[in-house]
Each structure stands twice: as structure tokens, then as C-alpha cells.
Amino acid sequence: MIETHEAPRRRRRTTPRMKSLDFRRERERGWRRLDTLLTRIEKRGVRDLTSEEIEELPMLHRAVLSSLSVARAISLDRNIVQYLEHLALRGHNVVYGVKRPPLAWVAEFFARRWPRAVRELRVLLLLVTLLFAAGVATGFAMVTKDSDQYYAFVDFELASGRDPAASTEYLRKTLYESEIGNEGELVAFSGMLFAHNARIGILCFALGIATGVPTALLVFLNGAMMGAFLALFASRDLLMELTGWLSVHGVTEILAILLCGAAGIHLAQAWIFPGRRSRREELTRAGHRAATVVVGGVVMFALAGLIEGVIRQTVTSDTYRYAFATATAIGWLAYFALVGRDPATSEVAR
């Protein structure tokens, strides 16, 4: 053993002279300061701090990290090391945590993230659209052949009386008159439909983890339901009128379903075929991208609900309905194709 110059027993001081004690004495004030600020942030949010205090944070945090490294090297006081580790983690969460003001995040989301994420899924989006179209064709063909098949595709509650047993006159009425007397009922129905559709949309995403087959099935069945609907009205020569009625909000709603479906398939694809990256890494990348697409999808479902509750009720002319639907379709396509393409900030932010 290397001989140390002085044995501690010779010393008679108020406290033994130790590096770890001096170290603590010098740095403790900064630790306590960070602790106080962090506690305030955790309790009342970042806004509780003044701008000077916020500017202090990164410096204090770095000082704590350096203290932690020193403490690990020279101090055997376990409490100090644990305290600093915990403080560093809390600081880490704040300094590198979610800190952007919500409004700025929302602006960034719609101006860049969402349309970009949608563009990245365009191939899958095309695939899901084909699947949906196949569903529509299947539903249409089957109900045209045998009208009893209608009940296999359309949920009884969603149909609310619009079934093969209804008279043509009644079906026409559902397209042009506010539903069954009370005009408020349609608004209630659109709120319900928003919740229902958005839940299905999120489910489409989440079921991607189950190999994506349930997602594909959901998309297909939604298409089939629409096909059955179309077939019923077509059998009464109301196809054009129904399409106008549906497409007012349907353009937005169906696009949202397709987006959520594509997100789910994307998840499954990353999981089953991770490609060159590790499965874990690829799944996380896909998860972030898909979740972004789905959040936007939920917003679209809400918009569709609003359109359904407000605009469709007031616009009863076929021409205006088609004009509105065309406008929304062009609007969405232009948005997804063009927004957020500036190359300056094109690095993929998770």
C-alpha cells in the first residue's frame, strides 16, 4: 500500500479535512438552488419561473452533472451521489423535456409534422385506399344481389331507419330534411359519430401491433358498409343524391379513416419487416410517425363532425353539396401535397 503522508488520527480539527466535505461545501448552494427551481416547475409548471430563473436552469443543471461526476469519483457518501443522480434526472426531464409552449407545438404540427408524416406514408395510403375501394365494391355488389345482406354490413344503430324496409320517400327525406323533426338531433348524432369514428381510427392504428390484419379488416368493413349504403340508395334511384349528401363530410371522414388505416399498417410493416435497422429502432420511428398521422386524423374526424352537424344541415342543394365536397377534397390534397416542404428544416424531428 502506498503510504499516505499523514495518518488521520494525528489530526485534531473541528471536522476532519476531507476533499468530499470541501467539495460539498463549495457546491451545495447550487444544488439546492436547482432543487428549489425544479420543485416549483414540477408543482406549478415552467410558467411559475421568471425569465432570469429559466436562464439559470441549464447552467445549474450542467453544474449538477459535473458535481455528480466528481462525487462519483471522490465521495463515498452514498446519499450525496443518490441525491445528485436524482437531481440530475429531474433536471434532465426539465431541460430536455417537453418544454415548447403548446401553441407553438400546434402550429409546428400543422405547418410541418403532420403533412410530412402523411407524405411519408403515401404508398401505404394508396394501398389502404385500394382496400377501402375493394370494400365498397364488395358491399355494393352483395347488397345489390341480395338486399338482406345489408344488415350484415351496416350497424343497426348507425342506420337509424335507413334500411331496405324503408320506403323510397323516407330515404329521400333523410337526405334533404333535418333528421326526424328535431333539428338538434343531427348535431347530437354528429358528436356521437365523431367519438365513434375517432375511436375506430385510433383502433386502426393500435391494431397495427397485431400484424395489421385487424386494421385491414376494419378499413375493408368500413368500405363495405359504405358500399351497402350506396347499393340501398341506388336501388331506389337515389345514388347521385346520396353521394352528394355523403361527400359533404365524407371526403374528410373517409380520408381520416384511410390515414389511420395507413398508420396501423405502417406499424405492422415496421414490426414485421424492420429492414436494415433493428426492429426496436424501426418500430419506434414508425410509432412516432404513425401516431402523428393519427392525431391529425382525430382532428379531421372532429372537422367532419362539425361539417356534418352544421354545413350539411344548412346546404340542401345537390349542386352546392358537390361543390363543397370537391372543394374539401382539393383542399386536403393540396395541403398534404404542398405544406411543410421547406427544405431548411427538413430534418426529421421525432
Add this chain to the structure above:
Amino acid sequence: MNLAHDPAMPRTETSIETPEGVPLSLTIAPLSDRAVALLLDGLLLGLALILLSIAWTFIATQVYIEFPGLGGILIGLFYALIFLITTFYFFAFEARWQGQTPGKRKVGIRVVDRRGGPLTLSALFARNFTRQVEIILPLVALAAPEAVAPGAGPAGRIAAVAWIVLLGILPVFSRARLRIGDWIAGTMVIVAPRHELLDDVIGRAAASADEPARTAPLHTFTKAQLEHYGVYEVQVLEDVLRGPATNRDALRKVSRTIAKKIGAAPPVRGSERKWLEDFYAAQRAGLERDLLFGKRREDKHDTPKS
């Protein structure tokens, strides 16, 4: 920047590296904690929904009497609100409280990014949207199998239970206890205990001005007496000295054991604490000095080469 796969680490420990290059060691939250947190959040959410329903019924009735035309809007809004609350409860809290929900906060766990990066909102969306499949869908299937798959019947209930159990035990197979939402979001759930900064055992009496005499060591130890223990024993002693001051029996027992081991006279009755504090100070000073020379003695069995 990846999860450290140090085989020497206990299975529940992991570490992330901060952008400054300092590794932080973390404890993975045990599944029992997460289950309790989930249960608490579920109860809170249920309570919130019940209160909302009652309040809404009351308000809506009043409004409807005044303006019958608004009835539909109120019902529509109610459905939308219920959906938003149930879907974004976890997300909203985790975004606002740095990875904690009320349940997680109560239990003392939190969500962090697995690579030590920032916890992004898209990660929170991803990890919470999957709850639809992990919890809500099977619960609905359990309550009403017909609503999920027409004609499912009792088989649907069995499938729902199997699904919950399967996804519930899935985290056991990953080192960081990841549920599917964590895989997708790149997150994990860790223990977030509160560590208070305690006074150093050495010279802690120095803080109280009325007892300056206590701070000077009353007992001294020879160099040979300080060569029996390592870091581990010093830190155990730290825990003992930081324990409740009233536990005299423990102090006596520990001081006798140490005295016997190092070949010193056991302390007189009543002075065990002071004796132990002095020994702790002397022993830690010795070990820390060795540390500065690059020698670290882990425990009493460890003999570092000179």
C-alpha cells in the same frame, strides 16, 4: 446512447446517457407499481366521468328549459367530451407533468425516453393510443362481446381475458419492462423516488452552534484499525447512522461488532453513536484518500493491489 447491457447490473437497473455524456442510472419501475398507478388513474378517470355526467345532466336540463334548440348540441358535445377525456387523459397529464399521471405521481414512477433524449409529444401519443387495444378494447369485449364482434358470445369474453393477460405479462419478457405502447413510443417507465440531500454524517453537528464540542473526534483509530473495511461497509454504516437516533440497541450491536473486528476497545455505554460517527469519519477519510490515488476497496473481502 443505448440501454446499457452491463451484465453486472441488477436486472432492474438501467442507465441513460445525457447529452453532456454523464450516465444516469435508473431503476426500472416494477410492474406492481405500474399496475397500482394504472388502477389509481382508472379510478380517477371513472370518478371524473361520473361527476361530469352528473354536472352535464344538471346544466343541460337548465339550458334545455331556456333554449330547447340547443338540446342536440349539448348531447353531441357530451359524447365528444367523454371521448376526449378518456382518450387524452394519460397523454395530457404525461405531457404536462413530465411523464407522470396522478397515479404515477402517487406511486412515484415516471415515463422517460429510452435513449435519454427529450420526451416528445408524439411519443406520448404513441404510447397512450395503444391503450385502446391493450385495455379499452378487451374491457369493452368483456362487458359486451357483441359490441366488438357480432355473434362472439361467451367465447368473446374468454378471448378478452386471454388478451388482457397476454398483454399484461408481455412486459415481463423485456428487460426494461416495456409494454407495447413503450416499444412503439421508445419510452420506459422508471422509479422516480425523492432523494433528499441529508447532512453529511461527518461534522453534521457542526451545523448546530450550541454543541461545537461534539464535532471534534473523541475517538481515534490507528491506521491498522482502518484496514478492515471497504466502501460497502462504510455505506452500510452511513445508513445505520442516518437511521432513527433512538435505536440505541442497533448502535450498540454495530459498534461492538466493529470494535471486535478491528481490535479496538468497545465504546462505553452512551457514547456508541459518537464512537461510530468518529469511526465512520476516519474510515471514510481513509478510503476517500485511497480513492484519490486510484485505489477503491469495494468491501471487506476486496484487497486492492498496491
